Every structure is written in C-alpha cells, then in structure tokens.
C-alpha cells in the first residue's frame with residue numbers, strides 16, 4: 261500500500277520538478293535514469309540500496325549517480341576512489357547534509373561547532389588516559405555479562421544478542437551519566453534509542469538527506485513518529501542529565517571520574533554558528549542530542565560486531581581454539597567461575613590485550629567480513645570537484661560502499677571466508693593494520709578521513725576486551741539442532757537475520773566434568 265502510494269506520488273513529483281532535470285549539463289558519474297533513481301530513493305532505505313548498487317557498479321563502474329531533479333546522490337564503490345576522495349580531498353567531502361532535528365557531532369555541518377563538539381569528545385572522553393580511567397566500568401559490566409551468561413540452561417543454548425546489547429548500553433550509560441542505572445531504565449533507554457535508530461535508517465531519512473521538505477511531506481506520519489520518539493528520549497534522558505549536573509555541583513570535583521555530561525556542561529558554542537549569534541552553553545535538549553549520539557554510536561554498532569565475531573567463533577571451532585590458546589599463553593588458564601553470581605576478581609587485564617595479535621586479527625576479520633554499517637553516514641560535497649574525469653557537483657550527497665569494499669576479491673583472497681590470519685604479518689607473529697586508511701584504504705568499517713568514527717579505538721578495545729574474556733571463561737559451541745546462519749538483515753546496522761544461539765559452558769567446569 262505504502263509503496264504504491266510512494267510510486268504515484270513520485271510520478272507526480274516528476275512532473276513538477278521536470279524543469280530542474282536538465283540543469284546539470286555537467287559530466288556527472290553515470291547512473292540509472294531519473295525515474296529509476298527517484299523510485300529507488302523513495303522506496304529504499306540506504307542499507308536496502310546495497311544490492312541494487314552492486315548491480316549498478318558492474319554496469320556503470322565504481323562511481324554511480326542517482327539523480328532526483330537537480331540533486332544527486334553519488335556512491336563510491338572502490339577503495340582507491342574512497343582514498344582519493346576522503347583522504348586526499350578530505351576537506352571538500354567532509355560536510356553533512358543538514359538534518360536539523362539534532363545538534364550533535366555526526367549531523368553538524370563541517371565548521372567550528374562540529375570541530376568543538378568533536379574535539380570535546382576525543383580529548384575529554386576518548387583520549388587514552390581517560391579511556392583507561394573507565395576500565396573499572398568495563399570490568400563491572402563484564403562481570404554482569406558473565407554472570408548472566410552462566411545462568412542459562414546449557415543444553416538449550418542462549419540467544420546472546422540481547423545480553424551483548426544490555427552490556428554495551430550499561431557501559432556507555434555509565435560513561436555518559438557517571439552513575440549506575442537500574443536494569444529497567446537501561447532497557448527503556450535502549451528501546452527508545454532503538455526506535456530512533458530504526459527510523460533513522462528508514463526510507464524517510466534517505467529522502468530527508470536529499471530534500472528535507474520532500475521527506476517531511478511524503479512521510480508525514482513517520483516524521484511525526486520521529487518527533488514523538490525524540491520527545492520520549494528527552495523524557496528519559498533529561499532526568500539523568502539533571503541528576504548528574506546536581507551531583508557535579510554538590511560534589512565539586514570529588515567525583516571518581518569525568519562523565520560525558522560533565523564535559524558538555526562546560527562547553528561554549530562558537531559565536532559564528534551558535535544559533536543566536538553569541539557564544540552560549542548547550543541547552544538541555546541539545547545535551548539530549550549529544551548524549552543520545554554517544555549512546556547510539558557506541559552500543560548497537562559494537563554489540564552487532566560482537567555478535568558477528570562470536571558467531572564466527574562458534575561456527576569455526578578451530579579459530580576459537582587458536583584464540584583460546586593464545587589467551588592462555590599470555591594470561592594462563594581461566595580461574596574457577598564465581599559462585600552465586602559473586603563478582604569476579606580475576607579477569608584479563610586490558611594491558612594484556614596488546615600481547616594478543618590473533619585476538620586483534622579476529623576482531624578485524626569480523627569488522628571486514630561483517631561491518632556493522634554497509635555505508636558510512638552521508639557526506640555532502642562542499643564545492644564542485646573533478647574525480648576520475650567526472651564532475652562531482654557542490655551540494656551532492658556522497659556515500660561509500662563499505663560492505664562491498666570488505667569483500668572485494670581484488671583486495672582480499674577468498675573474501676567470503678573468515679580467516680583472521682590474513683591480518684597477521686611476520687610469519688603470523690604480529691597484527692599491524694591501519695584501520696584509519698590514511699596511507700591506503702583496504703576496508704573502512706569506521707569510515708575514513710576527517711569524519712572517521714572518533715570512537716574507533718574505544719570500539720576496538722571494547723571488542724577485544726569482551727571477546728577475549730568471553731572466550732577465556734567459556735567454551736562456545738552450537739546447541740543441538742541449531743546451525744549458525746550468517747544471513748544478514750538490515751536494521752540500523754546490518755545484523756544477523758537469525759540471531760546467534762550458543763551453548764556456553766564454563767571452561768573450568770567443563771574440564772572438571774570430563775576429568
């Protein structure tokens with residue numbers, strides 16, 4: 261029903277905007293007809309466009325244009341071009357199509373406000389010294405996760421994704437608001453954020469990035485739904501922000517660590533694009549956008565990646581064994597599991613992770629084979645520029661086929677295989693891979709260039725830390741009658757269509773039973 265409606269409306273729009281069609285006489289990268297492009301953009305979310313774009317790539321080459329009226333959306337399908345665009349010409353391609361509703365880092369236009377907000381995050385929260393100070397929160401959350409996984413019935417298997425999600429939300433909520441929040445509140449935050457993310461990855465957003473007015477007109481119901489969710493998020497997060505602000509005032513510097521909210525309270529927006537023309541503090545609603553982004557960015561993405569990695573370790577027991585052997589060689593065998601959910605005293609220290617190259621390789625292979633996002637966030641071209649003899653017009657949106665790049669047989673041998681060894685150098689002794697792609701892009705799960713994910717180091721730490729500890733404590737295997745299915749499903753991230761179900765047994769208990 262909705263699709264028919266969209267098609268009819270799009271045909272009407274064609275008639276209205278036809279005069280704009282021929283405004284581009286420039287040599288744009290090739291692509292399908294205006295009508296095909298319009299229908300595709302109106303009926304698909306960004307991630308849903310992937311299979312169609314793959315076909316277009318074989319037909320038109322690695323630079324593809326989808327045109328609607330005078331606007332274009334350009335897609336880039338190869339590593340070399342992505343490097344040329346994002347690294348060599350970074351400044352021109354680092355803007356975002358302004359999507360109004362939120363003031364946060366990822367939606368900010370390339371300018372002083374974006375710089376200020378991004379620097380605040382990287383220097384106040386993601387600096388290695390700060391990240392180290394949060395190690396107690398990672399330990400706390402890991403304890404909870406391990407105890408939750410221990411509680412299931414062994415033979416049935418456990419669906420792990422909800423537990424991973426809960427762990428990532430608990431962790432990021434701690435870092436954001438500086439306090440432990442009870443389970444029902446965490447679940448409420450996770451639910452609201454998830455609803456927001458689902459809308460953010462729908463067709464509505466595809467059109468909004470292209471033409472905000474058209475998007476709101478065509479998807480009025482969805483737009484209203486988005487405003488309602490945004491409202492719900494404010495109701496959930498404002499009390500947490502206010503409570504943190506109160507505690508900063510009362511404890512004046514005696515806090516155990518700096519939470520994200522603390523850094524936002526002190527921020528002063530630059531005069532130039534501060535909204536009302538003079539430098540000012542963030543409003544509470546703007547803090548909601550910033551905190552919401554912090555939670556979104558680091559939760560679903562990381563728990564999706566964690567699930568894919570663990571699924572591959574369950575599917576390939578020899579890789580799991582090799583990883584376990586590496587861990588034991590560095591830290592020794594795992595301790596006896598805690599009784600009655602008592603906190604674990606002994607876990608793998610973060611400092612030990614650097615001695616585990618195979619662990620790094622497993623995580624990187626997971627991100628190559630199953631990047632949580634198969635595209636980056638849309639970029640906006642700031643000035644007309646030539647790429648490969650084609651004109652990339654000012655104002656065009658541009659995106660990158662991240663999923664496709666990770667599977668390119670010209671760059672990766674047996675790209676569909678899960679082979680962590682491909683990341684090892686020096687006869688398997690080292691894992692040195694530049695995830696930023698600064699010198700050359702082979703894959704880009706975190707994007708590349710000026711808009712690269714600022715949280716990539718933290719995300720890699722979270723993945724290595726959780727994978728290492730989960731494999732050290734537990735033996736992971738396939739429950740009876742179940743098969744690990746690597747089929748994908750598009751949500752905000754690209755998730756497992758059939759979520760991982762695993763039989764998880766404490767390694768120490770398993771050894772005791774068998775001896």
Ligand code: HEM
Nearest residue numbers: 365366557558561562565636637705706707711713715719
């Ligand atoms: C496995 C986990 C993660 C993945 C796969 C991931 C991936 C990405 C990608 C693809 C982008 C868009 C890059 C672009 O548009 O070119 C991005 C942006 C961003 N990410 Fe992450 N991310 C992860 C974790 C995190 C974490 C833990 C944080 C911080 C707590 C974070 C914060 C951000 C922010 C603020 C942006 C917007 C950057 C900007 O526009 O300047 N991400 N991320």
